[in-house]
Amino acid sequence: MVMLSRSREVGEFRKRYKWMALVVVVIFMIVITRLIQLQLIDHDRWARIAQENITKTIGLPATRGVIRDSRGRTIATNRPSYNVYVTPQQLKDDEEEGDDIELISSLMDLNAQERASFERRLARVPARRRNHQIRMFTDVTRDQVAALSTYSNDLPAVDVIGSPVRTYSYGRLAAHAIGYMNEVSAEDLERHPDQGYRAGDRIGRMGLEKAWESYLRGRRGYRRVTVDARGRRQNDPQNPEQYREPIPGRDLVLTLDMELMRTIERAFGGHPGGSAVVVDVRTGRIRALFSKPTYDLNEMSGRLTNTQYRGLRDNPFRPLIDKTVYESYFPGSTFKPITALAALNESLIDPARQFECIGYLQIGRRQRLRCTAAHGDVDMRSSIVQSCNIYFWKIAEMIGLEGINQYAREMGLAERTGIGINTEARGFLASRSWYEEHFGRFRLGYTLNTAIGQGNTRTTLIQLAMMYGAMANGGTLYAPQIVEAIQDPNGAEIESFDPQIRRRLDIEPQHLAYVVDGMRGVVNEQNGTAYGARIEHGIDISGKTGTAEIARGSVRRSLDPTQRWYFMRSHAWFAGFAPSDDPELAIVVLIEHGGAGGKMAAPIGIRVLQEYLGGRTATASTNAPTRGSR
Amino acid sequence: MELARTLRDQFDWTLFVTVAAISLFGVVNLYSATSATRRPDLYIQQIYWLSLGAGMAVLVVAIDYRYYERYAWFAYGTGIVLLILVFLLGDSIRGSTRWIKIGGFSLQPSETMKVFLIIALAKYLHNDPKTDGRTLKDLVIPGLILAVPMGLILAQPDLGTALICAFIFGTIMVLTQLKIRSLVTLFTSFVISAPLTWTFLLKDYQKQRVTSFLARMNGDTTDLLDSGWHTHQSMVAIGSGGFWGKGFLQGTQNQHRFLPDQDTDFPFPVWCEEQGFIGALLIVGLYMFLVVWALKIASQARDRFGAVCAVGVGGLIFWQAAINLLMVMGWMPVVGMTLPLFSYGGSSVLTTALGIGILMNVSMRRFQY
The missing domain is CATH 3.30.1390 (Ribosomal Protein L30; Chain: A,)
Known part of the structure; x- marks a missing residue:
């Protein structure tokens, strides 16, 4: 074929075609660039989105483990909701x-x-x-x-x-120990990125619900189905349905006895604030953890209104705090057995040696430390029975501050018991250097105060309970145990926990026996500080009372001045165990600002032990005179 | 006999094969795209349209295109009348009036107007063979030729088609010798009219498409429920196809109906998802080749009318393809725009067939005086 010449006016366009073709090629190259970007470079991302598009995951919640007490009573369980x-x-x-x-x-x-x-x-x-x-x-x-x-x-x-x-069957009872749940926060999600929490999930917030979260929670299941753009189920052989069965959480069997908790609640009556711990001295198993005032776990786990929350937060009796574990107190005279044991075990004194109590102790010219009464001639046993300060001051000088602290430590003070719930407080023992640092120089008075549980010694109720348990069982300090066993939803045991001994106390058994015998006298002898609280013909109970003064600085400034006087009052203590001959349970009772321990705390402790161990047959003797209670 | 020999010797087989390939892939793709919808037999319809289009193209080819020059104004006038008829007889679908029902067939006059516009412009330029540069004054008449149908199309409203008309006009005008100054003035007036168009002409949903497009270009993916949604799903389909594709009828985005208008405006994502990068490259390559081939035909055209027609048809295919492809890949805002011959649609197929017929005509008669 022969190319013939074209007309002039068509030829005039010619050079423009080349430019046009170039523009066309460039624009299609842009198209191809975009194709490369989408299909080759970012392919993985788009493929993932495409897969997500047609996948709908229906979450199948796992049933949370049930919590039961040691007698099989249901404490926390689940009800259906939508x-x-x-x-x-x-x-x-x-x-x-x-x-x-x-x-x-x-x-x-x-x-x-x-x-x-x-x-x-x-x-x-x-x-x-x-x-x-x-x-x-x-x-x-x-x-x-x-x-x-x-x-x-x-x-x-x-x-x-x-x-x-x-849902929590017991509502307010043992609330701090059981704990509650609420929605996971953004922080939780950040902190446990690989534990499968999702916004809207609930998580244990306190007590056992928090500490045993990983056991109680179980594992969520899901059903993954193929859907179209409208969300309608599709049957796609390329993308078969996936199913993972939810695994229910583990059930917890606690060492607690909710009936005992009820008994304690009743015994506390109208006292506005306080706490109590009951432990099985033979195993270290905690039978009761009582903290008052309390809150309703169902309300806490639901939607607490701001007003409700503020009410709890601003309540001067501090319902939000677990007073058995999280808070520490001056032990008062419940500390005296430690001082006695220190003196005996170090062979510093013959327990039969007597000192004369004239009602006060003169230190130097100006300072006079008062005793609760003039007890006359007292030996170690009668000093424990009557809680004579003078005697303990005398032997405190012989032992010295570090000696007392050493035995306190041996008995488990200033050391976490390891109960594992609610951020346990360590408590505190003030050393010589601590006093020098805080008060300029060390004085004898600090040692004397420490010997009677004042000073700056702080202890938690759980520490005291374990310590009294160790004295009662002849010197074995147990680790407190609150979960006895883990079960699957059918009730089959998965794991059970044996009692754990923290240590055998490095104290001669006969010394322990001597001090324990003194504590029997506290309740059972006429001049004993808890004699007035004893129950006639009941279980034989031993114990020690305490009245711990409040540090002035510790009273909240925010308190209404008309209420301040109440919060200046001493804390009332009773720590004891029963039956005296073969102790089973130890109890520690603290009535915040209750005043005298013998008068306020001992009756509660004794009544609880009596009711629980001996049934409610015996009658309380309320007519007996009460004595000074230091 | 004479015609048969002409056909055999002068038939543009390259053009034919290219167009046939695109159409064939389009039908195959349509089969997959509609298999999960309520109209799985749409591909048969498309075959009918293509056959009809082929028949029309044969008729168009049979008559020397110089006759068309003679009747150019008549064709243009018919197109305008049809556009006016839309407003009188048209059916409103999804808020715009674009179709006239003729028997069982819905005609979309704005589609056919594109070809008539090309013929009209070619006719005007053929009769006004200025050799020195054109000034703005020389653009008044061709400008009017564009403005009348474009205004009618915008009023439907059919932004996509109006845009294509403007682009075709621009392409043809660039072909002729426009003075640089005129180009600058044109560009400036376009820039000035843009905000006016935005304020007075664009509907809310159209504005939303543009804003969501701009937002997406800036990496903002919050607005995926509304207008950005279509483009997003389209990109998911294309991207998830990868190199080899998911296989025919295996595209999840397509089969589970995440793609909007997968038969008309979004058939390319279906193809990309199932045929992968390889398949996509094939289609893009075919379009590029077709457009360059149209330019080649134009460059060899016997006269100015033929050259302008060929450039016009090439421009028509080029702009629609480029805008559609960039739109489904998220580099252009969403406008109603079919992929010529690949998309389903009677008016679209027939219009393109008409254009291809003219192209073939120009190509085949390049040797005759």
């Missing part, structure tokens, strides 16, 4: 198929405010989560569930998922 989840991406809003938000609002009977809040929360869901189920309504009513399920075919974006809700 939550409404919405997958925002699948919400429809068009003329053809209707407005989903409108439909949901009317089915759930939402008022204008609730609806506005619903829409706000929907709008806040970030893009990457819009094809996830987002929990929008919690614990909805049966009517709402019924209405939504009637329309479930029209509302693929909505899932009503049953989720068990925690």
Whole structure:
């Protein structure tokens, strides 16, 4: 074929074609560049999104483990409740198929405010989560569930998922030890990124619910199905349904005895604040952890209003604090057995040696330390029985501060017992150098104060209970145990925990026996400080009373001045065990600002032990005179 | 006999094979794209349209294109009348009036207007063979030729088609010798009119598409429920296809209906998802080749009318393809724009067939005086 010449006016365009072709090629190169970016470079990301698009994961909540007491009574369990989840991406809003938000609002009977809040929360869901189920309504009513399920075919974006809700059968009783739950916070999610928590999950916040969270929680299951863009189930052989069965949490069998807890609660009567610990001296198993005032676990686990929370926080009796473990106190005269044992074990004194108590001790010219009474000639035993300060001051000089502290430490003070719940306080023993640092120079008075449990010694109730348990059982200091066994949901035992001995006390048994015998006298002898609280013809109980003065600086300044006087009052202590011949239980009772230990705390401790160990047959003798109680 | 020999010797097989390949892949893709929808037999419809288009193209080829020059104004006038008829007889679908029902067939006059516009502009330039540079004054008449149909199309509203008309006009005008000053003035007036268009012409949903496009270009993915959603799902389909694709009928985005308008405006993502980068490259390559081939035909055209027609048809295919491809890949805002011959649609197929017929005509008659 022969190329013929073209007309002039067509030829004039010629050089433009080349430019045009260049533009065309360049623009298609841009298209190819974009293809390379999407299909080759970012392929993994898009493939993942495509997979997420057609995958809908329906969470199957695991049933949380049940908590029971040592007698098998249910303390914490779960009741069914229904939550409404919405997958925002699948919400429809068009003329053809209707407005989903409108439909949901009317089915759930939402008022204008609730609806506005619903829409706000929907709008806040970030893009990457819009094809996830987002929990929008919690614990909805049966009517709402019924209405939504009637329309479930029209509302693929909505899932009503049953989720068990925690309930606490005993409400306020042992609340601090059991603990409560609430929603995971952003911090929790950050702190445990690989433990599978999701926004909206609940997590143990206090007590056993927190400490044993990983056992109680179980593992969530899921059902992963293929859906189309509207959220309708699809049968896709390329993408078969996946299912993981939820694994229910482990049940806990506690060492606690809720009946004993009830007994303690009754015995505390109208006292506004205080706490008590009961331990089995033969095993270290905790039978009761009582802290007053308390709160209702069901309320705490639900939606606490701000007013409710502020009420708890500002209550001067501090209901939010676990007074058995988290708080420490001056032990007062409940400390005296330590001083006595120190003197005996170091062979510093013949217990039969007598000192004369004239009601006070003169130190130098000016200072005079007072005793509760003029006890006359007292030996070690009668000093324990009558709680004579003079005697302990005398022997304190012989032992010295470091000696007393050494024995206190041996008995488990200033050392965490390892109970494992509620951030246990360590307590405190002030050393010589501590006094020098804080008060300029060391004085003899500090040693004397320490010997009678004042000074700056601080101890928790759980420490004292374990210590009295060790004295009662002949010198074995146990680790406190609150969980006895772990069971599967069918009640089969998975693991049970044997008693754990922390150490055998490095104290001669005969010395222990001597001091324990003195404590028997505290309750059973006429001049004993707890004699007035004894129960006639009941269980033989031993113990020690204490009245711990309050450090002036510790009284909250925020308190109403008309209430201050009450919070200046001494704490009343009773620590004891029973039966005296073959002790089973040790108890420590603290009545905050209760005043004299013998008068206020001992009757409670004795009554609890009596009722629990001996039934309620014996009658309390309330007519007997009470004595000074230091 | 004479015609048969002409056909055999002068038939542009390259053009034919390219166009046939695109159409064939389009049908195959349409089969997959609609298999999960309520209209799984749409590909058969498309085959009918393509056959009809082929028949029309044969008729167009049979008559020397110089006759078209004679009847150019008549064609243009018919197109305008049809556009006006849309407002009188048209059906409103999704808020815009674009179709006229003729028997069982819905005609979209704005589609056919594109070809009529090309012919009209070619006719005008053919009769006004200025050799020295064109000034703005020389643009008044061709500007009017564009403005009348474009205004009618914008009023439907059909932003995509109006845009294509403007681009075709621009392409043809660039071909002729425009003075640089005129180009600058044109560009300036475009820039000035943009905010006016934004304020007065664009509907809310159109504005939203543009803003969501701009937001997405800036990496903001919060607004995925609304207009950004379509593009997002389209990119997911393309990207998840990878190098080899998921296989015919295996695209999850497609089969589980995450793609919008997968038969008309978004067939390319379906293809990319199932045929992968390799398949995508094939289609893009075919379009690029087709457009460059159209330019080659134009450069060899016997006269100015033929050259302008060829450039116009090439521009029509180029702009639609480029805008559609960039749109489904998220580098352009969403406008209603089909991929010529690959998308389903009677008016679109017939219009393109008409254009291809003219192209073939120009190509085949380049040797005759």
